[in-house]
Amino acid sequence: MTSPRVSVRNLTKIYKTKRGSHVALDNVSLDIDAGEFVVLLGPSGCGKTTLLRCIAGLEEPDAGEIIIDGKLVFSSEKGVYVPPERRDLSMVFQSYALWPHLSVLDNVVYPLRNTGKSSADASVLAKEALAKVGLGDYSARFPGQLSGGQQQRVALARAIVSGDGLILFDEPLSNLDAKVRERLRLELLSLQSQINFSAVYVTHDQIEALALADRIAVMDVGRIAQVGSPEQIYDYPNSRYVADFIGSANEFAGTVKSVGDVLTVETAIGELEVGNFHSDLVAGQPVWLVVRPEHCSFDGVGEGYNRFSGTLVRTLYLGASRQHFVETAAGELVVTTQTPIAVGEKEPVTIGCAPQRIHAFPREV
Amino acid sequence: MSAAAGASTANRSRVSRLKLTPFSTVLWLLLLAIVVLVVYPLGIAIVYEFENIVKSFGEITNGPLSRTVPTVLWNTAIVVFGATFFALLVGSILAWVNERSDASLGFIGQLLPLCALIVPPIAGVIGWAVLLDPRAGLLNFPLRQFLELFGITSRVGPFNIYTMTGLVLITGLYTVPYVFLVVSAALQRVDPAMEEASRTSRAGPLKTMMRVTLPAIKPAFAAAILLGFISGVSLFSVPAVLGGGARIDVISVFIFRLLQAYPAQTGPAITLSIGLLVMVQIMLLLQNLIAQPGRNAAISGKGFRHTPVRLGKLRWLAYALAVLYLFATSVLPILGLLLVSLQPFWTPAVNFATLTLANFNFVLFENRQTVSALINSLTLGFIVASFNMLVTGAIALHFNRNGVARRIADIFTALPATIPHTVIGVAFILAFSREPIRIYGTTTILLLAYIVMTISYAARASASAAASIGTELAEASRVSKASDLRTLWKISLPLAMPGLVAGWIMVFVHTVGEVTASAFLSGTHNPVIGRVLLDLWNFGNFPQVAALALIITAISTTLVGIMLFITRRGQRTATS
Ligand SMILES: Nc1ncnc2c1ncn2[C@@H]1O[C@H](COP(=O)(O)OP(=O)(O)OP(=O)(O)O)[C@@H](O)[C@H]1O
Ligand SMILES: [Mg+2]
Numbered sequence A: 001m002t003s004p005r006v007s008v009r010n011l012t013k014i015y016k017t018k019r020g021s022h023v024a025l026d027n028v029s030l031d032i033d034a035g036e037f038v039v040l041l042g043p044s045g046c047g048k049t050t051l052l053r054c055i056a057g058l059e060e061p062d063a064g065e066i067i068i069d070g071k072l073v074f075s076s077e078k079g080v081y082v083p084p085e086r087r088d089l090s091m092v093f094q095s096y097a098l099w100p101h102l103s104v105l106d107n108v109v110y111p112l113r114n115t116g117k118s119s120a121d122a123s124v125l126a127k128e129a130l131a132k133v134g135l136g137d138y139s140a141r142f143p144g145q146l147s148g149g150q151q152q153r154v155a156l157a158r159a160i161v162s163g164d165g166l167i168l169f170d171e172p173l174s175n176l177d178a179k180v181r182e183r184l185r186l187e188l189l190s191l192q193s194q195i196n197f198s199a200v201y202v203t204h205d206q207i208e209a210l211a212l213a214d215r216i217a218v219m220d221v222g223r224i225a226q227v228g229s230p231e232q233i234y235d236y237p238n239s240r241y242v243a244d245f246i247g248s249a250n251e252f253a254g255t256v257k258s259v260g261d262v263l264t265v266e267t268a269i270g271e272l273e274v275g276n277f278h279s280d281l282v283a284g285q286p287v288w289l290v291v292r293p294e295h296c297s298f299d300g301v302g303e304g305y306n307r308f309s310g311t312l313v314r315t316l317y318l319g320a321s322r323q324h325f326v327e328t329a330a331g332e333l334v335v336t337t338q339t340p341i342a343v344g345e346k347e348p349v350t351i352g353c354a355p356q357r358i359h360a361f362p363r364e365v
Numbered sequence B: 001m002s003a004a005a006g007a008s009t010a011n012r013s014r015v016s017r018l019k020l021t022p023f024s025t026v027l028w029l030l031l032l033a034i035v036v037l038v039v040y041p042l043g044i045a046i047v048y049e050f051e052n053i054v055k056s057f058g059e060i061t062n063g064p065l066s067r068t069v070p071t072v073l074w075n076t077a078i079v080v081f082g083a084t085f086f087a088l089l090v091g092s093i094l095a096w097v098n099e100r101s102d103a104s105l106g107f108i109g110q111l112l113p114l115c116a117l118i119v120p121p122i123a124g125v126i127g128w129a130v131l132l133d134p135r136a137g138l139l140n141f142p143l144r145q146f147l148e149l150f151g152i153t154s155r156v157g158p159f160n161i162y163t164m165t166g167l168v169l170i171t172g173l174y175t176v177p178y179v180f181l182v183v184s185a186a187l188q189r190v191d192p193a194m195e196e197a198s199r200t201s202r203a204g205p206l207k208t209m210m211r212v213t214l215p216a217i218k219p220a221f222a223a224a225i226l227l228g229f230i231s232g233v234s235l236f237s238v239p240a241v242l243g244g245g246a247r248i249d250v251i252s253v254f255i256f257r258l259l260q261a262y263p264a265q266t267g268p269a270i271t272l273s274i275g276l277l278v279m280v281q282i283m284l285l286l287q288n289l290i291a292q293p294g295r296n297a298a299i300s301g302k303g304f305r306h307t308p309v310r311l312g313k314l315r316w317l318a319y320a321l322a323v324l325y326l327f328a329t330s331v332l333p334i335l336g337l338l339l340v341s342l343q344p345f346w347t348p349a350v351n352f353a354t355l356t357l358a359n360f361n362f363v364l365f366e367n368r369q370t371v372s373a374l375i376n377s378l379t380l381g382f383i384v385a386s387f388n389m390l391v392t393g394a395i396a397l398h399f400n401r402n403g404v405a406r407r408i409a410d411i412f413t414a415l416p417a418t419i420p421h422t423v424i425g426v427a428f429i430l431a432f433s434r435e436p437i438r439i440y441g442t443t444t445i446l447l448l449a450y451i452v453m454t455i456s457y458a459a460r461a462s463a464s465a466a467a468s469i470g471t472e473l474a475e476a477s478r479v480s481k482a483s484d485l486r487t488l489w490k491i492s493l494p495l496a497m498p499g500l501v502a503g504w505i506m507v508f509v510h511t512v513g514e515v516t517a518s519a520f521l522s523g524t525h526n527p528v529i530g531r532v533l534l535d536l537w538n539f540g541n542f543p544q545v546a547a548l549a550l551i552i553t554a555i556s557t558t559l560v561g562i563m564l565f566i567t568r569r570g571q572r573t574a575t576s
Helices: A048-056 A104-114 A119-132 A148-161 A179-197 A208-211 A232-237 A240-245 B002-009 B022-048 B052-061 B067-099 B107-118 B121-132 B139-148 B164-173 B176-189 B190-201 B205-216 B218-234 B237-246 B251-260 B266-292 B314-341 B357-368 B370-399 B404-418 B421-432 B443-467 B470-477 B484-512 B518-520 B529-539 B542-575
Strands: A006-017 A020-033 A036-043 A061-068 A070-075 A090-091 A168-169 A198-203 A213-219 A223-228 A250-259 A263-267 A270-275 A285-291 A306-317 A322-328 A331-337 A347-352 A357-360
Touching: A006 A048, A020 A104, A020 A223, A036 A208, A036 B205, A048 A061, A048 A168, A048 A198, A061 B404, A070 A148, A090 A148, A090 B470, A104 A119, A104 A148, A119 A148, A148 A179, A148 B357, A168 A270, A168 B370, A179 A208, A198 A208, A208 A232, A208 A331, A213 A232, A213 A240, A213 A263, A223 A232, A223 A240, A240 A285, A263 A285, A270 A306, A270 B357, A322 A347, B002 B139, B022 B052, B022 B266, B022 B404, B022 B421, B067 B107, B067 B164, B067 B176, B067 B205, B067 B218, B067 B251, B067 B314, B107 B176, B107 B314, B107 B484, B107 B542, B121 B164, B121 B314, B121 B529, B164 B314, B176 B218, B190 B205, B190 B251, B205 B218, B218 B251, B218 B266, B237 B251, B251 B266, B251 B421, B251 B518, B266 B404, B266 B421, B314 B542, B357 B370, B357 B542, B370 B404, B370 B443, B370 B484, B370 B529, B370 B542, B404 B443, B421 B443, B421 B518, B443 B484, B443 B518, B470 B484, B484 B542, B518 B529, B529 B542
Parallel strands: A036 A198, A036 A213, A090 A168, A168 A198
Antiparallel strands: A006 A020, A006 A061, A061 A070, A213 A223, A250 A263, A250 A285, A263 A270, A285 A357, A306 A322, A306 A347, A322 A331
């Protein structure tokens, strides 16, 4: 069995401020395998940056352990703390963090010189790295003379040049406009398949997360809510929080009527059959039902589908798809379709959705 | 593993803890020495002079001083209030014009806050004295000739600088930059959307200013007033030059006279110094209360661009005011000094045939006192600026910005700024003229006093130089496998260099132009420019005074020019 490149065990980080202490990470554990691209996804302030900085050594956690390539770099119990310069990793910052007084080449050479490479070797390697990110001709320029996208490429070159094979990214694309962001996203992926580095990538853009990740770790305030492949996270969220955070979701309250192969749930729009549920649900328990807009439909109502009626309130045309707002007894519901529908606004509609597309999560009352 | 763990403990301080490395130990020791330099003289002076202090209460309340002290306090109050009022008026109008109107002052706006650096106040006030001396004033003389055309003849006037009005106005001139800076900063932070919302709610520009802008920056006004008070009560050079002729004593000069009297009246001097110190501390406390963040919730902290208010014809008035101010603080006094310095002796009727450079020659090469004063002041300026910038620069760059170590260091370095120079002068005299540390009359005492007096400037300059770098650049260096000290050397220091050089120049210029502590601590054995200027003035060697004042003005102006050049270039590279 190969051991993971990075192993984070029970990490806790508490910030002490004037107004008291704030638990930024609460007992977080996460493994990153060799060549794996792990995305940390979560709302603002949930502790993504903090986790990344703890791995980098820029922040000292209060409890737990971090192991990088089998080497213990932090342990609260053993009193081990290895400073950032002696951890074999590199980092790409949201603000690029290029040094304005050094040329592009010198920026990329810098990490190599710090590890004792001769200046000739370092220069050759740095030029290779710059060529890989498509900036071979820019080595004599200064960061101030580059566009945002080019600056972030330099930062990328600086991160891959040392060849550690572990790169931490903190929202590297969020300062760029949408087109550049998409292109860099693709380049990042092809770079990763070329040199096969492991990545921990922080973002709060779910599209970016789904596109880049081998695995996504969805974070809630200070803890990891779910880890899994993009498909697992999207199709099989393990909590209402994750379902809500990734994509959009219709939610309605109900009460479990009976538990069998499928769950039968009593709701304001009638009895619904639910295919996704945790086995410890019992009859009589209040639940939230969650279903994604694109998993509901007006026409393709197949065998065994749940069916309920409502009134079409409004349709928004979004280019690639259409978003329909339907008033039902359980509140407003959104349905997304690829093709136009034959129903006009204010007219009654019937909605169908497959039981295996509906998720049930316990509801506190 | 254990080797890595052992070596790593040394680096912990960087991240969160207050652990000592050899480098930080040195920094702490230096800081401690500076704190001792503030606390020790004051403490010793109070301990040794305790009986005299107690006795002086009697002298002040119903003894020989009971007549003079109230007058002195009253004079001080008039000067301080008058000067602050003048500065508030001129400074905030200029700030508003610069920040909000289409008469943006551009380069002049940048120069305004630097006036007191470009022309040291001591040179400025001497310049005004030679312009508006009632008899020999270089401006008064042509004015009298002009008035004679209308049949008005007089041997004196029409203006007399040696009056309360003169004292107030000249003090006010040098208080304007404080107000300008504080009000400008506040205006920059007011969200223009607030003002635009008022304009779209049908309020005109004037109403908007009165109802929206001014209330939003009220705390800044309060802070500016207090700053004006603090600088006013501590200002020494202006009353020292003008007060003699006007027979008006203010507190800082009065304390000086008490110590110069024979026998020296140390008791009242230190009692009044402590009073001064307490007053300043109270004002600082008030200012901190007012400057509480969150008190001005309307201010949103981003740098916005405003649609400027159209001034129309008034624009020229605004320009005129700004130019007039620059003339009053720099151009006119320099011209006055120049004319006097080129004359064999000071006469108001300038005979251009007799103009000579002899005074410069004499001051620069022949007069032992001025030559050694120049050498001493420049050497001291160099040492003080280098030492202070080195220490504060290392602190600002080495200690993590939000760390405990940095906060403690900030408190230490900010402490001396809260003590008026007069008080430092008095405490140093009393503490260092006796065993165990007997250094009164040496250049060492001046060196120590200057270090204490300018460390806060240096710390502020270093902090802003360090803050302009941003933490991520240093962090990027750490994850690029550079150690702590290597990051400091390769990344932080080069990036902070322009700011540090600017700070160096500021400290140097302040030291060379310093008058207060120089008057107290310098003498024939350790002359410095500030003291020698006052002496020459009091002995009536006016052409030499003018020449010496011009020389330090030239040095200051050149250095400030270099500083502007460096900081502007720094801004360009940062934003391009
Ligand atoms: N130096 C600090 N001192 C005190 N609290 C901090 C500090 N840094 C972060 N925090 C707090 O810790 C929490 C987590 O912060 P963190 O920067 O990790 O969030 P994030 O998930 O990266 O958010 P974002 O998406 O906005 O970047 C936040 O509530 C933040 O306020
Ligand atoms: Mg973040």
